[in-house]
Amino acid sequence: MAESSDSFLSQPRIAKELVDAAKKAFDPLSDAERRQSNLKIYNEIIAKIETRNLLPILNSLIKPNALPPWLREPLLQTLTLLPMRSDGVRETMEFVFSVHPSSQAAARDSQKPQKTGASITHDAVAVATRLLSTVPSTVKAEDWYGAIAPQLIQLLDGEASRDLARTAAQIIGFGILDKKATGAPGAAGWNAFAQPLLEEINPSLKIAEIATIDIKSGQDDDGILDLSRGRIIVSSVELEQALKRLKVLILSNPSPGLCMRILKPVIIQLWALASISNPPQGILQKYHIPAQILVQTYLKLSKRVESICPIVQNILCEGSVDGSSKFWKYRIVDESNIDAILPIQSSPDDSYRLAEVDTKADKFVQILMKTCSNEQVSAIFLFLMRRWVRVMEEQGNLGIKITSIDEATVSPIRGLAEVAVLQKLLELSPQKLVGDFDQLLDIICQILKGDGNTLLGDDIVSVVLSLLNLVITASSFQRSDIKPEYLRLIEDSLERISNLGSSEVSTTANNLKILLQYRDEVEPESKKLAPIPSIRQIEDKRTYNLAMGYITDSESPPPVVSEGLNLLSMLILTESPILDIPAVTTLMSSLLKDNEDYINLRVVKIFTQLASRHPKSITLELLDHYLDAQEKSTTDVRLRFGEALVQVIERLGETFSGDVARQVSETILAIAGRRGYRPKTMAKQAREEKIAELKKSHASSSKKEEEEEDMDRGDDEQTTKEEKANNDIIAQILQGWESKRGSEDVRMRTSALSVLGVALETNIIGIGPTLASNAVDLCINILVMEGDVEYGILRRAAIMAVLGFVRALHQARESGRSIGFGLTDSSREDIERTLVYVADTDNDGLVQQHARDVAESLENWHAGNLLPQPTGTSTSGLARLAGLTINPEASINQASKQPRPRIEEVE
Numbered sequence: 069m070a071e072s073s074d075s076f077l078s079q080p081r082i083a084k085e086l087v088d089a090a091k092k093a094f095d096p097l098s099d100a101e102r103r104q105s106n107l108k109i110y111n112e113i114i115a116k117i118e119t120r121n122l123l124p125i126l127n128s129l130i131k132p133n134a135l136p137p138w139l140r141e142p143l144l145q146t147l148t149l150l151p152m153r154s155d156g157v158r159e160t161m162e163f164v165f166s167v168h169p170s171s172q173a174a175a176r177d178s179q180k181p182q183k184t185g186a187s188i189t190h191d192a193v194a195v196a197t198r199l200l201s202t203v204p205s206t207v208k209a210e211d212w213y214g215a216i217a218p219q220l221i222q223l224l225d226g227e228a229s230r231d232l233a234r235t236a237a238q239i240i241g242f243g244i245l246d247k248k249a250t251g252a253p254g255a256a257g258w259n260a261f262a263q264p265l266l267e268e269i270n271p272s273l274k275i276a277e278i279a280t281i282d283i284k285s286g287q288d289d290d291g292i293l294d295l296s297r298g299r300i301i302v303s304s305v306e307l308e309q310a311l312k313r314l315k316v317l318i319l320s321n322p323s324p325g326l327c328m329r330i331l332k333p334v335i336i337q338l339w340a341l342a343s344i345s346n347p348p349q350g351i352l353q354k355y356h357i358p359a360q361i362l363v364q365t366y367l368k369l370s371k372r373v374e375s376i377c378p379i380v381q382n383i384l385c386e387g388s389v390d391g392s393s394k395f396w397k398y399r400i401v402d403e404s405n406i407d408a409i410l411p412i413q414s415s416p417d418d419s420y421r422l423a424e425v426d427t428k429a430d431k432f433v434q435i436l437m438k439t440c441s442n443e444q445v446s447a448i449f450l451f452l453m454r455r456w457v458r459v460m461e462e463q464g465n466l467g468i469k470i471t472s473i474d475e476a477t478v479s480p481i482r483g484l485a486e487v488a489v490l491q492k493l494l495e496l497s498p499q500k501l502v503g504d505f506d507q508l509l510d511i512i513c514q515i516l517k518g519d520g521n522t523l524l525g526d527d528i529v530s531v532v533l534s535l536l537n538l539v540i541t542a543s544s545f546q547r548s549d550i551k552p553e554y555l556r557l558i559e560d561s562l563e564r565i566s567n568l569g570s571s572e573v574s575t576t577a578n579n580l581k582i583l584l585q586y587r588d589e590v591e592p593e594s595k596k597l598a599p600i601p602s603i604r605q606i607e608d609k610r611t612y613n614l615a616m617g618y619i620t621d622s623e624s625p626p627p628v629v630s631e632g633l634n635l636l637s638m639l640i641l642t643e644s645p646i647l648d649i650p651a652v653t654t655l656m657s658s659l660l661k662d663n664e665d666y667i668n669l670r671v672v673k674i675f676t677q678l679a680s681r682h683p684k685s686i687t688l689e690l691l692d693h694y695l696d697a698q699e700k701s702t703t704d705v706r707l708r709f710g711e712a713l714v715q716v717i718e719r720l721g722e723t724f725s726g727d728v729a730r731q732v733s734e735t736i737l738a739i740a741g742r743r744g745y746r747p748k749t750m751a752k753q754a755r756e757e758k759i760a761e762l763k764k765s766h767a768s769s770s771k772k773e774e775e776e777e778d779m780d781r782g783d784d785e786q787t788t789k790e791e792k793a794n795n796d797i798i799a800q801i802l803q804g805w806e807s808k809r810g811s812e813d814v815r816m817r818t819s820a821l822s823v824l825g826v827a828l829e830t831n832i833i834g835i836g837p838t839l840a841s842n843a844v845d846l847c848i849n850i851l852v853m854e855g856d857v858e859y860g861i862l863r864r865a866a867i868m869a870v871l872g873f874v875r876a877l878h879q880a881r882e883s884g885r886s887i888g889f890g891l892t893d894s895s896r897e898d899i900e901r902t903l904v905y906v907a908d909t910d911n912d913g914l915v916q917q918h919a920r921d922v923a924e925s926l927e928n929w930h931a932g933n934l935l936p937q938p939t940g941t942s943t944s945g946l947a948r949l950a951g952l953t954i955n956p957e958a959s960i961n962q963a964s965k966q967p968r969p970r971i972e973e974v975e
Contacts, residue, residue, distance in 0.1 A: 082117060083125045087135070089113050094142045119150055119159040126150075127163075148204045152212065157219035158228065161196050161235065168192035188231050190665040193238060201243030201250075209250065213260035221261065224313040234320045241321030245330070253329070262330055265317070268310035269334045271301045271408055272392045298412055301396060304405035311341075311358045318362060322630035322666035324369045331366045336378055338363050340385045340398060341406070343431050345424075350404025361625075364439045368618070368628045373451040380452070383428045383485040384421055422484065429488035430496075437497050441614045445500040446508075449493050452486050453511045459483060494531065498538055505539060505549060512536055513554050516561040529565060529573050533580060540584055547584070559584065608646040611635050619655065626666060633670040640677045649682055653689050660693075660712065661705050672712045679716040687716055687728050695735050703813050710819040714826050724827065725834025733827060733839040739812060740820035740846060814862055821847065821865035825872030832876035837889035844873055848899060851906050851919075860912035867906075867918040870899065871925060878929050900926050 092098070092106035114122070126147040130140055150156045165188050200220070203212045223236035240261050244250050250257030267274040302310075314334075318327050331338070341359035344351065363379075370376050382389050387397035387408060399409050436445055493501060501508070515532050536558070539545060547555065559581065566578035618624055618632025639647055652674075660671045679686040693701065694709040717724050717732070724732075824843050832840055847866040854862060880887045891899075900923055907919035 123163045152215035157216050164196045165192050197239045197243040209256040217260035224316045237317045237320035265314050268306050270337045298409040302408035304407045308354045315358045319625045322626040324627045324631040327627040336382045339379045348403035367439045373447050381482045425488050429492045433492040442500040443610045449501045450507045533576050608644040612646050675712045676715045676719045724831045729834040733835050736820045736824045740817045818861045818865040821869045825869035829872035829875050833887045863915045871922045
């Protein structure tokens with residue numbers, strides 16, 4: 069504590085010493101040799117100062133006009149290179165979070181006590197992301213990422229805090245890996261952040277290094293080498309750490325494309341870990357569950373069946389895949405550890421593991437059923453069926469035929485795995501396999517056509533008849549849905565199979581023949597008269613159900629939720645009739661209440677898209693949550709609805725009028741005014757004040773609180789007078805923002821004025837003269853009556869609302885539109901006089917600057933208003949000249965009826 073205090077007390081002295089050294093090192097008037105020697109001293113001073121002390125010093129020195137430009141630039145360069153220190157990344161993040169205004173406001177609003185560190189807000193994370201992801205111009209990208217990558221990756225472990233781990237993942241994903249220049253495979257950012265994690269899970273990605281790895285594993289605790297155990301290339305600790313870090317990275321970033329790009333190189337290895345049968349508890353928690361979560365995320369986001377097939381084809385994988393230059397495998401060391409080794413056996417032998425194919429296929433299908441939609445399961449089934457039919461045709465026999473490795477065109481294990489997955493799909497989820505009638509009938513007809521040439525076994529025929537039964541008994545099936553040639557082939561095949569004998573297959577074929585013949589007759593009349601949905605309606609229904617499932621599933625990770633929002637946005641843009649607008653609006657409103665930045669931004673975008681087709685319902689929905697008459701939402705939530713309302717108003721443009729514009733304007737004026745009353749908030753404040761007084765009355769008897777007061781007093785003694793004054797002002801501003809005696813929060817009033825300014829500028833005609841006049845009067849009254857320091861943001865918003873009013877008048881005049889009212893000279897002079905007074909006397913610099921700018925804009929508008937109003941017609945600028953009588957604005961018709969202009973000589 070004493071050491072920290074000494075460091076804090078010496079900060080002004082350190083700053084002075086640093087500036088003196090910098091002046092000597094970078095003085096342009098000094099000779100080069102002297103600057104070089106002084107630069108060495110400057111670097112030594114920088115190196116001995118701790119990062120946490122150096123950051124605030126340099127940050128204060130680089131402020132505009134604090135130092136001359138030739139001195140500010142090298143100090144700024146020094147500041148930008150601080151993250152490359154061993155502790156630079158975390159200290160930079162902590163510094164940004166501590167000084168960012170949004171973090172301070174969030175800490176004050178939080179109902180939970182702040183124990184350690186600063187509050188982490190979205191705005192502060194965005195600033196930290198820009199700082200750490202931007203490579204300084206004086207450093208190569210490889211060097212920069214090579215220095216900060218180990219620090220950010222270490223933060224993913226969550227040992228510092230879960231919030232820091234999530235923030236580090238967002239910086240890596242959004243700031244670096246999500247950009248093509250830095251995050252594409254092979255780029256500097258990918259090599260520094262993604263490649264090290266992937267190599268620990270799939271050592272084949274670094275196989276060039278494996279050949280040079282020393283034998284470190286065959287040794288036990290006594291140092292005895294056991295060659296039978298193989299060489300460890302990834303230890304159990306490294307594998308566990310990589311899985312944990314990869315899981316945090318994937319689940320903290322909402323980008324589906326980034327998720328797929330990172331998981332694709334290791335998806336087979338993740339499946340190998342996720343498909344371990346009956347794992348012990350230790351392995352279950354450390355390896356099995358994280359790998360299974362990542363596999364499920366990958367399957368949900370896979371839009372192409374081809375991206376899933378490698379898992380089926382390598383269903384028995386224990387490590388490396390076929391084609392790898394080195395064979396390696398995962399090894400269960402004990403009940404809680406798994407490592408990766410180079411075994412003594414040079415190549416895998418899966419022949420003794422054929423019995424495991426059925427178990428692995430069952431595990432895979434269960435994950436598919438839990439994770440994927442019916443359409444995805446159906447697509448996978450059809451793809452595997454088509455591959456199986458093609459293989460059987462190539463072999464000249466549609467029956468199952470196991471050949472030797474030399475004779476087979478594909479691996480027997482792969483073929484057996486695909487057949488096993490097909491069988492499990494038929495057993496476990498037959499209702500999910502009829503999503504696409506046409507493709508399924510196409511495969512059925514191919515098999516039946518082949519059966520006409522070479523008889524199939526009963527097992528294969530029973531599979532085909534089961535598929536045909538699924539099609540015929542589907543609720544939406546009709547005979548007319550089948551192509552005539554397919555219908556003849558199916559009827560002939562069923563007749564032939566039913567006449568083969570008295571087996572169960574023949575009986576099933578005969579029953580299907582009768583059912584197919586009379587299928588339309590047994591259909592209820594109501595279903596026959598029901599309209600048949602179009603292909604687009606069917607596809608939109610599938611997309612809508614998939615999107616809603618992704619969004620509403622509580623277990624969906626951020627990339628999956630983001631993909632669901634993207635699918636929903638696509639349906640809105642195509643104006644799909646399948647959308648349930650009230651349900652979608654309610655869902656988006658509930659999502660906007662979540663404190664997730666990636667969700668909030670996409671939800672606001674969806675609201676603006678919906679408003680184009682349903683302006684009234686969407687606007688009133690947002691307005692209702694913004695007003696929060698029941699006082700159920702926090703200020704942050706209401707501000708999010710205000711942001712959405714602003715963007716919707718801008719999107720509506722001139723259609724923002726009528727009852728919608730009137731209700732919005734009246735509600736906003738009620739929120740922005742001083743008479744807002746929230747009784748529930750007032751009662752809550754009274755309870756909190758009473759509790760605070762009780763705590764204060766007992767504070768003297770608490771030894772712990774006395775010690776805390778002593779520490780606070782000691783901290784106060786360490787701060788300078790200027791810093792203490794600034795802290796007092798900030799505390800007064802933050803405390804003043806909160807609602808008092810049940811009044812509206814200052815931030816809400818500020819937000820309402822901002823919305824009002826946008827509404828006035830967007831369509832002042834739709835708002836009307838009465839509400840527009842009331843809005844300007846409210847803004848002027850706020851400037852005059854609410855001059856306290858904590859109301860600075862309110863006065864800024866009031867001035868900007870007046871600017872929106874002036875811009876609206878200017879735009880109406882420029883476009884030649886009549887708005888039905890205007891600004892009289894007396895009103896203009898009153899507004900201008902108030903603005904000039906505020907510009908001279910206000911205690912907020914931004915308010916003064918805004919007031920001067922708006923007063924100047926008002927003067928310019930008045931000067932332009934004195935000129936003749938521009939007309940929509942174009943003139944040549946030529947009127948009357950001496951000796952000429954012309955009318956350049958005459959129309960063509962007039963010109964045809966009147967004599968053409970003539971040039972006459974005038975004496």
